[in-house]
Amino acid sequence: MSRGTMTVTKGRPAHAGRPRRRRLARLPSPVGHARERSDRRLGYLLVAPVVILLLAVTAYPLIYNVWNSFHFDNLTYGNLPHNWVGVRNYTTIFKSSHWVSALARTLVFTVVTIVFDIVVGLALALMLHRKFRGRGFLRAAVLVPWAVPTVVSAMLWKTMFDPRSGFVDYFLGGIHPAWSSLTWVNFSVWRSWTAIFVADSWKNIPFVAIILLAGLQVIPNDVYEAAKIDGASWWQSFRRVTLPMLKPALSVALIFRTLQALLVFDVIYILTTGGPGNSTQTLSFLNFQTFITDTDFGVGGAMSLVLVILALVVSAVYVRALRPQT
Amino acid sequence: MASSIRVRRSGAIALSVAVVALTAAACSSSSSTSSSSPPVSASTKQTIVFAESGLGTEGQQTQKAINAFEAANPNIKVTVQVLSSDSTQYLATLEHDFVAGSTTPDVFESDVTYPAKFAQAGWVLPLTRFNVDTSQYFANEVKAGTYNGTLYAMPWFDNPEGLYYRTDLIKTAPTSPAQVVSDAEAAMKADKSLKEGLAFEAAKYEGAITSFLTVDSAFGGTLDPASINTPGNVAALKWLHDAIYVNHIAPAAVTGWQEGQVEAEFDSGYAAFSINYPFVEAQPMAAAVKGHVAYVPFPAGPGGTPGSALGGEMLAINAKTSHAQAAWKLIQYLCSAGVETARAIATGDPPSLPSAYTQQLYSAAPYFQDVKTLNNYSAPRPVNPNYLKVSDDLQTLFSSVYANSGPGSAAAAFTSNAATIKTDATATPGA
Numbered sequence: 051m052s053r054g055t056m057t058v059t060k061g062r063p064a065h066a067g068r069p070r071r072r073r074l075a076r077l078p079s080p081v082g083h084a085r086e087r088s089d090r091r092l093g094y095l096l097v098a099p100v101v102i103l104l105l106a107v108t109a110y111p112l113i114y115n116v117w118n119s120f121h122f123d124n125l126t127y128g129n130l131p132h133n134w135v136g137v138r139n140y141t142t143i144f145k146s147s148h149w150v151s152a153l154a155r156t157l158v159f160t161v162v163t164i165v166f167d168i169v170v171g172l173a174l175a176l177m178l179h180r181k182f183r184g185r186g187f188l189r190a191a192v193l194v195p196w197a198v199p200t201v202v203s204a205m206l207w208k209t210m211f212d213p214r215s216g217f218v219d220y221f222l223g224g225i226h227p228a229w230s231s232l233t234w235v236n237f238s239v240w241r242s243w244t245a246i247f248v249a250d251s252w253k254n255i256p257f258v259a260i261i262l263l264a265g266l267q268v269i270p271n272d273v274y275e276a277a278k279i280d281g282a283s284w285w286q287s288f289r290r291v292t293l294p295m296l297k298p299a300l301s302v303a304l305i306f307r308t309l310q311a312l313l314v315f316d317v318i319y320i321l322t323t324g325g326p327g328n329s330t331q332t333l334s335f336l337n338f339q340t341f342i343t344d345t346d347f348g349v350g351g352a353m354s355l356v357l358v359i360l361a362l363v364v365s366a367v368y369v370r371a372l373r374p375q376t
Numbered sequence: 377m378a379s380s381i382r383v384r385r386s387g388a389i390a391l392s393v394a395v396v397a398l399t400a401a402a403c404s405s406s407s408s409t410s411s412s413s414p415p416v417s418a419s420t421k422q423t424i425v426f427a428e429s430g431l432g433t434e435g436q437q438t439q440k441a442i443n444a445f446e447a448a449n450p451n452i453k454v455t456v457q458v459l460s461s462d463s464t465q466y467l468a469t470l471e472h473d474f475v476a477g478s479t480t481p482d483v484f485e486s487d488v489t490y491p492a493k494f495a496q497a498g499w500v501l502p503l504t505r506f507n508v509d510t511s512q513y514f515a516n517e518v519k520a521g522t523y524n525g526t527l528y529a530m531p532w533f534d535n536p537e538g539l540y541y542r543t544d545l546i547k548t549a550p551t552s553p554a555q556v557v558s559d560a561e562a563a564m565k566a567d568k569s570l571k572e573g574l575a576f577e578a579a580k581y582e583g584a585i586t587s588f589l590t591v592d593s594a595f596g597g598t599l600d601p602a603s604i605n606t607p608g609n610v611a612a613l614k615w616l617h618d619a620i621y622v623n624h625i626a627p628a629a630v631t632g633w634q635e636g637q638v639e640a641e642f643d644s645g646y647a648a649f650s651i652n653y654p655f656v657e658a659q660p661m662a663a664a665v666k667g668h669v670a671y672v673p674f675p676a677g678p679g680g681t682p683g684s685a686l687g688g689e690m691l692a693i694n695a696k697t698s699h700a701q702a703a704w705k706l707i708q709y710l711c712s713a714g715v716e717t718a719r720a721i722a723t724g725d726p727p728s729l730p731s732a733y734t735q736q737l738y739s740a741a742p743y744f745q746d747v748k749t750l751n752n753y754s755a756p757r758p759v760n761p762n763y764l765k766v767s768d769d770l771q772t773l774f775s776s777v778y779a780n781s782g783p784g785s786a787a788a789a790f791t792s793n794a795a796t797i798k799t800d801a802t803a804t805p806g807a
């Protein structure tokens with residue numbers, strides 16, 4: 051206690067019946083305060099570069115984007131002033147049939163892909179949770195698609211769906227000769243969506259499976275044993291024990307996958323570029339076109355903010371719906 | 377001890393400040409943004425920045441030409457900036473420079489579809505001040521560089537898209553679109569190693585527009601966004617659609633093909649006809665194909681003219697540069713006959729000057745005789761500041777017709793999209 055910054059005060063037991071509490075008291079010490087202030091300043095200085103960098107690359111563009119969304123800012127008309135246009139950019143979006151169609155496609159894609167990914171991911175996680183030879187290798191191997199960048203996996207699937215040299219038609223041709231040269235991408239709407247779903251799920255199911263596997267591993271075995279003693283079947287154990295106790299892991303997987311699906315872009319850009327026609331165009335794809343092709347930063351900014359708000363609302367709904375019951 | 381702590385603290389603070397400073401420096405643009413510098417005469421010692429997209433052989437050839445230019449003009453040093461070989465990224469980088477008011481690049485390469493956009497935004501210098509004699513160049517590329525009657529970009533090389541066919545299978549050039557179909561059908565019957573009669577770009581990308589444009593004028597069509605729903609345009613799109621679904625001379629797979637896949641099909645000996653750019657003849661070919669290739673404009677139908685689509689690159693000057701004279705000198709040099717011929721021999725980029733098509737060029741690459749013919753027919757895409765938006769509309773329209781989705785027939789697709797295309801091409805945003 052040479053510096054005397056704190057002492058322990060032993061007082062009369064003021065709260066009878068309650069556990070005795072040690073109270074820490076601070077003695078006034080100008081030297082200590084100065085040192086504390088100095089430490090704090092140093093701390094601020096040391097984190098300053100990271101904070102400035104983060105503000106520069108996240109906060110500044112975000113705020114600038116909000117500003118843009120209420121102004122006219124189109125690079126094709128770079129010589130025109132960036133005038134305030136109020137909510138006109140937002141009304142342009144909501145009146146656009148392209149945007150409304152893209153919203154519908156995005157929502158349908160999100161629902162379908164989430165249901166599929168969660169069901170298959172859960173089945174995969176349950177399988178990987180069982181004890182069998184080579185389980186460690188298989189668990190590592192399952193992660194490979196998730197580790198591959200989306201652009202690369204989309205390019206791989208584009209090659210595999212190629213009607214002349216792709217594996218998919220070669221495989222299907224083995225089942226039925228008429229399926230040996232199907233054109234998947236940009237030839238029909240449903241085939242294009244099939245290719246997108248396959249490429250997207252191949253990449254993301256392992257992510258769901260690994261999160262759910264981690265959730266399965268923390269469920270104590272005693273609970274299953276108790277259920278077994280009580281005569282529960284496999285299905286009853288799964289429904290009454292596994293699913294409720296997997297809820298936290300399921301919530302994480304759902305939130306991450308839903309946000310990824312709502313913002314889907316790269317797999318569509320690589321596989322179909324939104325075609326045939328506009329039939330595979332999603333909100334992020336339309337946003338990309340508005341920013342990059344049309345160079346319209348006003349409408350593009352408004353579009354991206356609406357997308358962010360949509361993602362936030364969905365996240366909030368999930369968090370609320372999947373909150374643990376107390 | 378205390379002094380050691382102080383030293384460590386000072387070090388940490390200094391390091392912190394250095395990181396902030398370096399971050400700020402890294403975030404700042406390396407290009408100059410001043411626009412108040414007085415014009416520099418071409419005879420003054422100076423350095424200019426030239427932005428281009430070419431990597432590999434094209435980049436090397438540009439550097440070689442620039443070295444020769446510097447030797448001939450010792451007072452002008454040229455710094456080459458390779459922005460990106462990806463056209464979208466290239467355009468985005470240029471636009472960011474222009475929006476920031478940068479004085480560099482002083483001179484830059486531009487796709488044939490960009491000058492109107494740059495001119496509308498006030499980013500490029502009108503070239504009329506240099507009293508350019510454009511009559512020496514292929515007229516269609518000059519049109520692509522002219523916006524509202526003013527020339528903004530000089531033709532650098534001129535890439536016409538046309539019709540390739542196998543001379544061992546088709547003895548004489550077809551004289552009508554209908555004959556292309558019948559020749560393709562006959563060739564497919566005669567040679568079972570063929571996988572298709574016709575290969576063309578029908579993927580949803582810019583190439584779908586140039587392949588359409590190659591066929592369009594043969595049916596009397598023109599790609600005018602203000603009046604897109606014409607019988608000629610409908611007939612041209614219907615012909616391409618029917619090639620897949622009615623005549624079966626093109627496979628469904630074309631809906632995913634870009635020029636690379638089309639080239640591979642033709643050079644591998646799988647296609648009797650293909651619609652593509654001049655680079656096809658410079659690629660390795662199967663033995664059955666090599667030496668049996670002709671390259672012609674798409675044959676005209678009733679009321680049409682032989683068809684070809686203009687591609688290529690142009691050179692323009694930044695409106696903010698203070699080195700306009702030196703930049704113009706460089707453009708004049710790069711767009712001169714001797715330099716263009718050397719570039720064509722080295723890279724296969726077709727010259728924009730008819731006078732550059734010399735015997736020396738034909739000896740090195742005889743197919744340039746065909747390319748020169750095509751350059752007289754090549755139609756530019758709409759010269760419009762909103763072309764990228766129009767292009768997106770057209771790509772969507774073609775893609776839906778080739779997939780039999782959306783409105784259905786070519787006529788219905790043009791009818792239902794005409795108003796949108798016109799609005800996107802002509803609407804001036806309310807600033």
